[in-house]
Amino acid sequence: MTDFRKDVAKIKNPEKIREALFASGPSILMRAFEKDPTVARLLQGGSRVVPLISEEIKKHGLKLDTITLSCFAYILQKVDVTSAAAILRPLFLEAMKKPDPFFACFAAHALRQDLKLPIKPYDPEYSFAELQETLAWVERTPNREDEDA
Amino acid sequence: MPNAIVTGFFSAAGTPLELWQRNPAVTSHPSACEYIHLDLSTESLGLTSRYNCWGFTFLPRRYWLSRSAVDALLQDNCVPVPNGSVEVGDVIRYRAYNPVGVLETTHTGRVWQTDGVGHATWIRSKWGPNYERIHEPLCPDLPESYGTDLAYFRQHSPLRGDSAQANKIADLWIKDSPSDNGQQGIRAPWWTSPDILVDVPPYDGAPDLNPVFDHPNRIWAVVRNRTDQRVDNVLVRFYWADPAAGLPASAWNLVPAAPGHPNPVGPISIDGYASVQTDYVEWVPTTAPAHQCLLAIAYVNDNPRDSGNPDPIVYPFDVPFDNNIGQRNVEVMTLKNGSSGEFSIRIANPFHTPNEVTGFITAVLTFSPRLPVIGFPRQIRPLQVLLSLDKAEAVSLRTGERHQSLAGRLIPGDPWRRERIVASLTLPQLKLPPKKAHRLDVRITAPRNAVKGAAYYLHIIQTVSGMVTGGYTAVVVVG
Numbered sequence: 001m002t003d004f005r006k007d008v009a010k011i012k013n014p015e016k017i018r019e020a021l022f023a024s025g026p027s028i029l030m031r032a033f034e035k036d037p038t039v040a041r042l043l044q045g046g047s048r049v050v051p052l053i054s055e056e057i058k059k060h061g062l063k064l065d066t067i068t069l070s071c072f073a074y075i076l077q078k079v080d081v082t083s084a085a086a087i088l089r090p091l092f093l094e095a096m097k098k099p100d101p102f103f104a105c106f107a108a109h110a111l112r113q114d115l116k117l118p119i120k121p122y123d124p125e126y127s128f129a130e131l132q133e134t135l136a137w138v139e140r141t142p143n144r145e146d147e148d149a
Numbered sequence: 150m151p152n153a154i155v156t157g158f159f160s161a162a163g164t165p166l167e168l169w170q171r172n173p174a175v176t177s178h179p180s181a182c183e184y185i186h187l188d189l190s191t192e193s194l195g196l197t198s199r200y201n202c203w204g205f206t207f208l209p210r211r212y213w214l215s216r217s218a219v220d221a222l223l224q225d226n227c228v229p230v231p232n233g234s235v236e237v238g239d240v241i242r243y244r245a246y247n248p249v250g251v252l253e254t255t256h257t258g259r260v261w262q263t264d265g266v267g268h269a270t271w272i273r274s275k276w277g278p279n280y281e282r283i284h285e286p287l288c289p290d291l292p293e294s295y296g297t298d299l300a301y302f303r304q305h306s307p308l309r310g311d312s313a314q315a316n317k318i319a320d321l322w323i324k325d326s327p328s329d330n331g332q333q334g335i336r337a338p339w340w341t342s343p344d345i346l347v348d349v350p351p352y353d354g355a356p357d358l359n360p361v362f363d364h365p366n367r368i369w370a371v372v373r374n375r376t377d378q379r380v381d382n383v384l385v386r387f388y389w390a391d392p393a394a395g396l397p398a399s400a401w402n403l404v405p406a407a408p409g410h411p412n413p414v415g416p417i418s419i420d421g422y423a424s425v426q427t428d429y430v431e432w433v434p435t436t437a438p439a440h441q442c443l444l445a446i447a448y449v450n451d452n453p454r455d456s457g458n459p460d461p462i463v464y465p466f467d468v469p470f471d472n473n474i475g476q477r478n479v480e481v482m483t484l485k486n487g488s489s490g491e492f493s494i495r496i497a498n499p500f501h502t503p504n505e506v507t508g509f510i511t512a513v514l515t516f517s518p519r520l521p522v523i524g525f526p527r528q529i530r531p532l533q534v535l536l537s538l539d540k541a542e543a544v545s546l547r548t549g550e551r552h553q554s555l556a557g558r559l560i561p562g563d564p565w566r567r568e569r570i571v572a573s574l575t576l577p578q579l580k581l582p583p584k585k586a587h588r589l590d591v592r593i594t595a596p597r598n599a600v601k602g603a604a605y606y607l608h609i610i611q612t613v614s615g616m617v618t619g620g621y622t623a624v625v626v627v628g
Contacts, residue, residue, distance in 0.1 A: 019292040019293065019294050021276075021277055021278055021279050022276040022277040022279055022292040022294070022295075023277045023294065024201035024202045024203055024213075024214075024216070024255075024256065024276075024277045025201070025203075025215060025216045027216060027247070027253055027255075028253075028255050028256075028277075028294050028295075031245065031247070031255070031294040032292075032294050034248070035293065035294065098152045098153065099152055099153075099154065099169075100152045100169070100171070101152075101169045101171075101213060101215060121249075122247045122248045122249055122251075123247065123253070125215065125216055125217070127167060127215070127217060128154045128167055
């Protein structure tokens with residue numbers, strides 16, 4: 001049986017993600033994720049990996065490497081976009097105070113899909129204006145976790 | 150250092166460019182390219198998120214550029230170059246198909262070396278947040294995600310800034326040769342800068358042909374700014390070197406400062422799309438050995454990690470690669486019909502590294518009519534040129550052979566100073582150890598029936614691995 005916890009731990013070191021450290025933008029980073037075997041295994045895990053990634057994000061937040069966070073956002077968005085939006089929302093709000101070209105884009109990609117804003121499925125590269133638009137939408141949309149509570 | 154969006158940068162067509170200020174930290178890596186400081190100390194450029202491949206290509210080492218910025222710059226500031234016409238300094242673009250079959254720009258770099266007939270052989274690029282490296286265009290370890298769809302571009306314009314602001318973007322430029330257009334790239338003879346000027350005693354403020362020995366010569370430079378924004382705090386350093394084809398950084402000697410004439414000169418301000426003449430430094434050349442090579446570097450600071458530097462030096466001491474740097478390795482001699490002149494130059498290893506290299510020396514004699522607008526005579530009478538390497542038996546330049554393969558590669562088309570190749574010679578392959586120079590003696594004789602007023606150019610060109618790595622030009626005016 002696949003040990004998803006081990007794979008999640010592996011992603012925490014961006015050097016272990018094939019070609020991730022050669023990417024000059026989020027779109028090329030997505031191509032790296034698409035070809036990485038660890039990422040592929042986690043995607044196959046589907047909803048089973050969501051709590052593991054959520055746990056890491058809640059524990060370490062923006063202290064995780066931006067490529068690791070981008071990879072987590074990519075996996076979450078692929079396996080469960082609603083959960084992805086809920087998990088990434090507080091981190092995205094925080095990240096937008098000092099936006100980064102990788103994680104801010106991957107988080108926005110998931111949040112925009114959840115918010116039914118226009119996205120290009122295979123291109124998570126967003127302009128700063130689009131990131132701000134996403135931020136504005138996120139800020140004025142109630143958090144589902146709050147509603148559920 | 151917080152991440153932040155940086156604004157105020159535009160393509161040549163005015164498209165706003167998206168730039169990111171990222172963590173400037175650098176981690177050393179043994180394979181990373183090195184930066185040579187002006188004091189000759191070196192530092193590893195290392196691994197850093199401060200700039201990516203696109204930042205390296207278009208805004209060297211300052212910021213992380215977005216893909217949209219690069220696509221805009223390729224569109225607005227560059228023209229495509231067909232494979233077969235690629236030159237050193239051109240931009241290489243990599244693209245790959247995304248999962249829905251759309252080609253995306255994945256990577257860019259600069260052509261570092263060509264095969265001499267228009268194909269890139271080596272590329273200098275930075276791989277994402279990884280380090281800057283020199284590699285073959287399709288090297289075995291090229292990231293698969295970069296793809297194999299390659300195209301080449303020539304950048305004709307620098308980035309623009311907001312002209313109401315200052316000191317965010319500049320492109321300081323000292324001409325490498327009369328036909329230099331400011332673009333990055335090796336276009337020999339790049340050691341014939343018309344922007345480094347000499348006034349000899351009695352001083353009249355007008356440039357003279359050659360420096361004089363044992364007296365103070367006044368040396369100054371013309372420095373241009375190719376962008377639309379004013380730049381302040383520009384410094385210009387002046388160096389002298391023994392006449393040589395191939396000058397390692399260690400052979401550059403800073404002209405000593407004199408009272409009232411510091412070296413570097415400055416700080417000076419240069420408006421957008423403008424040029425200035427710097428103050429002069431005083432230089433007293435001595436006769437042994439002859440000091441006739443002058444060099445100048447225009448810069449704001451020498452810190453390769455400073456994102457705020459409007460025009461960083463990218464390749465210090467590399468005259469053809471960096472348009473902030475100019476070299477005047479020229480001697481002008483007037484010969485009467487039937488008379489001769491002689492000079493000697495050093496042939497040295499041009500690199501900063503302690504390795505022996507092999508290279509070639511080619512001498513090319515060109516002719517320029519007295520009034521180029523009138524055109525060339527039907528028959529050009531060549532000068533007799535004899536070359537002797539390390540006191541060996543002299544050999545003569547050959548006429549009547551096919552020299553056209555040299556044209557264009559070594560002597561660029563120049564509508565204002567048309568040169569036609571009339572004789573040439575390539576000496577046998579030469580070993581160039583790191584700290585030992587060869588001596589090349591040159592004897593030039595003007596034919597008795599040479600056209601008075603005509604000018605001949607003897608370009609002595611050093612090549613290593615097919616790259617022009619140094620040169621010296623003697624201008625002979627028939628008087």
